[in-house]
Amino acid sequence: MKKGKFSLQAIIIIFVCIVVTLSLLITDLIISKRITSSVEETEKEKALNVARMISLSPMVINALDGATSQTVVQDFANQVKDKTNVNFVVVMDMKGIRLSHPNPSEVGKHFRGGDEGPVLQGKEYVSTSKGILGPSMRAFTPIKNSHGKQVGAVAVGISLENVTKAVDKGRMGIAIGTLIGVLIGVIGAVGLARYIKKILLGLEPFAIAKLLEERSSILQSVREGIIAIDQEGKITLVNRAAIKLFKRAGLEENPMGKNIEAYLPETRLTRIIKSGETDLDQEQNLNGVTILVNRVPVVVENEPVGAVATFRDKTEVQLLAEQLTGVRNYADALRAQAHEFMNKLHVILGLVRTEQYDTLANYVSETVNHRKTEMGFVTKKIQDPVLAGFLIGKLSFARESGASLSFDCVSKLPMPADSEITHELITIIGNLFDNAMEAIVDSPNKKVELKLDYAEDILTIEVNDTGMGMTKSLQNKILDKGFSTKGDNRGFGLYLLAQAIERLEGDLIVSSRPGKGTNFAVYLPYNAEDDSND
Incomplete structure (x- = not known):
């Protein structure tokens, strides 16, 4: 420009x-x-x-x-x-x-x-x-x-x-009036110019045009859907990603200028304008397409004048989360195994230098058998390789942290009918395990028990720790978003756990007493994969 x-x-x-x-x-x-x-x-x-x-x-x-x-x-x-x-x-x-x-x-x-x-x-x-x-x-x-x-x-x-x-006398009066009019016009022009300049935040036309071009390019280039409404609830902005997602949901019409309540009845954007509060990371069903939505008000001089929603298909977000979770778990498992391997090498080196070869042979044999037994038990009981690999990584992490982790799977857990369940199980078990590991940090007896039981299409997950326990008031708050006793920017793990349990239509029971540890019990419907054709 x-x-x-x-x-x-x-x-x-x-x-x-x-x-x-x-x-x-x-x-x-x-x-x-x-x-x-x-x-x-x-x-x-x-x-x-x-x-x-x-x-x-x-x-x-x-x-x-x-x-x-x-x-x-x-x-x-x-x-x-x-x-x-x-x-x-x-x-x-x-x-x-x-x-x-x-x-x-x-x-x-x-x-x-x-x-x-x-x-x-x-x-x-x-x-x-x-x-x-x-x-x-x-x-x-x-x-x-x-x-x-x-x-x-x-x-x-x-x-x-x-x-x-x-005639000249009459014209003189007109000339004086003309000059006064021009002077008033100049004063008015200066006042008008300053007022318009103030409204435009001091920006020149070329700068405004540049900002509009940049804004349009940014809005159309992002992968998240964006939709904005004015104070009357009319749609004023929709980017290409939003239109694409709307078409997937069966909304073919051009939404520009339409009332948001008529076009998207469940969007809750008009409530955001009235309340002036943000609404982050909320799920919304859009004609069968589940999206994750962030809603924020547009405020000018402390007055809400509109609202903006950004959203993305939850399937894409979950895919990214699975990829990130898999990489993180893989890295954690490698780090734990490397640390454990170095400790065992030190033991082996000590036995070699002291020439205790019989003891060395027995130690190596026990180590190999223990690893085979542990991995064999997990893979035998857990048919889902993703979930099995996740649990093996958590076992290695517990040993590296100096905690005693007891894992038991009462019955064989078959592959789930829907791969979506695996993602939710990783969220649930992972957050329960991490919460338990944090709870025993200051405990003299660092012990965590993880138990899985599958029967009659119900999966039971129990996690016990020997931490400091919780009072009743804390138990009522631990599932709230952002609540944590461990500092700022925490308190999202158990909130995500509760959301995952709700999505799977399961139940959560928390039992805890100060100084006696904590027990989390989760009951989930679990539909196994049909293996009649195997």
């Missing part, structure tokens, strides 16, 4: 200023034109009104009709001129000879301007022409006697310079 030359704030200020300035200039032009027209019309009307007033004066009519002396017209016309603030008032007879004029020497002379012809023919009008007093707007009105006969005319002039001044 290419970075622009100007910042978002500068662009907003410039753009708003240009828009405001252009708007005010256009408004100025329109209003100025109207003001000019209005001023001219006002002055025109003023001149006509003065001319009409003089044309109706009995004194002027009698003077032009010969009833009285014409000398009185000059004084009357100049008085009217001074009172009405016009440029001139000229009364003329039918020959165009002036009876009045601001300049007395012009009285008795012919009217100048060349635009008086129509008024002497009885027409009233306004014209613009240049006379002795300069360019002016002239209003002409015929003068008629009481019989309706025209006996003369009157011309009232207003200087065009005065008209221009009146």
Whole structure:
């Protein structure tokens, strides 16, 4: 994304200023034109009104009709001129000879301007022409006697310079208003720019575009399904992995814009918005597809405005867990066997150096027979090779830790009908064993007993330890997620154990007393593999 030359704030200020300035200039032009027209019309009307007033004066009519002396017209016309603030008032007879004029020497002379012809023919009008007093707007009105006969005319002039001044005065007010408007527009543009900048967290458009591109790439590249909703529960974001999983569950429609409760009724995302709390590592059945879901609220300024869920097919997660568990168990078994082998080598070396060859022969023979017996017992009783290898690794680990591990399998445990059970059994036995080994760390008598019994499609798992035991209050909390007496970031083993037992529809009984050790008894439905075709 290419970075622009100007910042978002500068662009907003410039753009708003240009828009405001252009708007005010256009408004100025329109209003100025109207003001000019209005001023001219006002002055025109003023001149006509003065001319009409003089044309109706009995004194002027009698003077032009010969009833009285014409000398009185000059004084009357100049008085009217001074009172009405016009440029001139000229009364003329039918020959165009002036009876009045601001300049007395012009009285008795012919009217100048060349635009008086129509008024002497009885027409009233306004014209613009240049006379002795300069360019002016002239209003002409015929003068008629009481019989309706025209006996003369009157011309009232207003200087065009005065008209221009009146127009300029009106425009000055508009110009001042325009400048004030531009100034207010600039202030408003700066405020708007800062507000938008704040909303966008100080990011420039190119940075926002880059973030959106990166966000889209990240969301579409992850293997986890992601779905987001807004405060009203509408789906606002779905990535490709989520759509792919939805199709596997039989949901073919495009979920964008749909209500989450209608599209995925069991998602519980709307409750996350209301509570504002996270919901992690929860199972959800999606039309037969079991997924592991993490749900978190989207919070802006301490207010939930939406929610996001990330999820993955549980089968894939279990496959990874099995791979990791197998590798870890294999490594633990190798480490335990290597440590045990080194101890035995030290014993053998000591017997060789002391030349106790008969004792050496008996020791080697007993060691070989013990290993054969132990491995043979486990593999004979446990037909599932994965579970058998897991138990052999735990036996080696117990010997390495200096604990006494007693393992007994009362009856033969056949292969399970569903390989999924093996994974759950490893989770259950592994967590019970690890918990027991941790319980005897500070105990003088470090002993753990593991017993398996299979009968009538029920598998019983018992684990006893000689640890410090638990009070009733602790027994009620040990299965809670995150609860542990061993420090922070612990307390997930027995929680996973309880979930595995629940998934297999089994039961768990815990018996413990302080100072007397602990007994875990698990009862599970166990469907054996049908071997009728073997």
